[in-house]
Amino acid sequence: MKLTLWKWMFWWGSTGLLLPVALILRWKLLGSTFGQIELILWPSSILLMGLEGQRSAFIIILSYAMVIVANVVFYCVIGSLTWLLLRPVLRRRGVIG
Numbered sequence: 001m002k003l004t005l006w007k008w009m010f011w012w013g014s015t016g017l018l019l020p021v022a023l024i025l026r027w028k029l030l031g032s033t034f035g036q037i038e039l040i041l042w043p044s045s046i047l048l049m050g051l052e053g054q055r056s057a058f059i060i061i062l063s064y065a066m067v068i069v070a071n072v073v074f075y076c077v078i079g080s081l082t083w084l085l086l087r088p089v090l091r092r093r094g095v096i097g
Helices: 005-030 036-041 043-051 057-093
Strands: none
Touching: 005 036, 005 057, 036 043, 043 057
């Protein structure tokens, strides 16, 4: 099976979606706090500081959704850059067409 740009981007985008969801679940279920590794894995989480003191559930949910979407976009950009860098190597090995 040949690897295409769309498959590559799908996996990077999926990673950008699943990591924040896993970190939120870990935070809610285990009560663990965010640290440096979480900031590296979910760089757009820094935008959640604007929620400090918010009481509206709609604004909180909307903010989390926007920050997660921003993370998916960030991971897709990183994925496209790695595709450009790895493309010559993958083409030589016959992994991509």
